[in-house]
Amino acid sequence: MPPKPSTLLLMLLGDFVLDRDVCVFSGSAIDVLGRLGVSSHATRSTLARMVNRGLLRRQRHGRKMYFGLTDRAAAILHDGRSRIWETGAVNDDWDGTWTLLCFSLPESWQRQRHDLRSQLAWSGFGPLQGGLWIAPGVVPAQAIVTGLGLSAHARVFHARADELTDVGAMVRDAYDLDELAGRYQAFLARWEGASPFGDPLAARLSLVAEWLGAIRRDPRLPVSHLPPDWPAVRAQRVFRDLEAASLQPARDLAASVLDLEPDEVRR
Structure with a gap:
């Protein structure tokens, strides 16, 4: 296009x-x-x-x-x-660091869930499973949830995958x-x-x-x-x-x- x-x-x-x-x-x-x-x-x-x-x-x-x-x-x-x-x-x-964001929203919050997922995808996150999203590197994810007023419903972590984790498979699952x-x-x-x-x-x-x-x-x-x-x-x-x-x-x-x-x- x-x-x-x-x-x-x-x-x-x-x-x-x-x-x-x-x-x-x-x-x-x-x-x-x-x-x-x-x-x-x-x-x-x-x-x-x-x-x-x-x-x-x-x-x-x-x-x-x-x-x-x-x-x-x-x-x-x-x-x-x-x-x-x-x-x-x-x-x-890449230095091996991932940003992880997990969230749990009330079932009735369809609009908030849509807005959060849209902003996460725009910021490089992919859904790994359920309410767990990942992105390579250090991403300012807290600013996303704070801006949407969802700080009480989400947690942000920075981590590295264990050596037994198949990172390639994880990437294929999330993206x-x-x-x-x-x-x-x-x-x-x-x-x-x-x-x-x-x-x-x-x-x-x-x-x-x-x-x-x-x-x-x-x-x-x-x-x-x-x-x-x-x-x-x-x-x-x-x-x-x-x-x-x-x-x-x-x-x-x-x-x-x-x-x-x-x-x-x-x-």
Whole structure:
């Protein structure tokens, strides 16, 4: 599934607006997303929705409308940058630590149970059995249960598996490895080989957006306990090679396409 226009806009802003204290002209955003097949109407609607969601601010210069990042959007983009470049998709330096969270909720608390499971899955946890969920490494799980008001119903531990425990089997029980692998296989099918875009700016934005989509909900399971030839390894190598190759051509094109003005709030 291609990235949403809002995701593509965030990729554009993350590359050329974040930490530069500038705003981008709406016409520039329409031009760039048009290179990705997004209509001008869809881009204008997306800009308006992102303002309403507190992600963008409007700033007028003469008769032109520019858009700048809010603190919330900047935090999201910094998190994505960290996820791509610092965390990565391949966990090849795992120290053997697991975070365990066990919970017991009243049967009638269906909504609370759904919210907790959703946030655990988003944070890299997988259900091992009953109310016991696990995640590799040290994960701030207490913040999840506290934020949901469930501290009295959950316990968090950090532990290491006994040497007799089959960690590979435990991983297969707790996570849908076929679904995880499928994300990276789809990325490779699209990007390994010739780029699907001739335009370097369109190619870069789509590349980064699709890669972030592939890794955002990856629990970063220890690669030593995953099937041989785990596709995330090759996919990450392909992404980083393409990203490095696309950087300067995309910057050169952006310099001639993007109309930027100083951000009056951040100056």
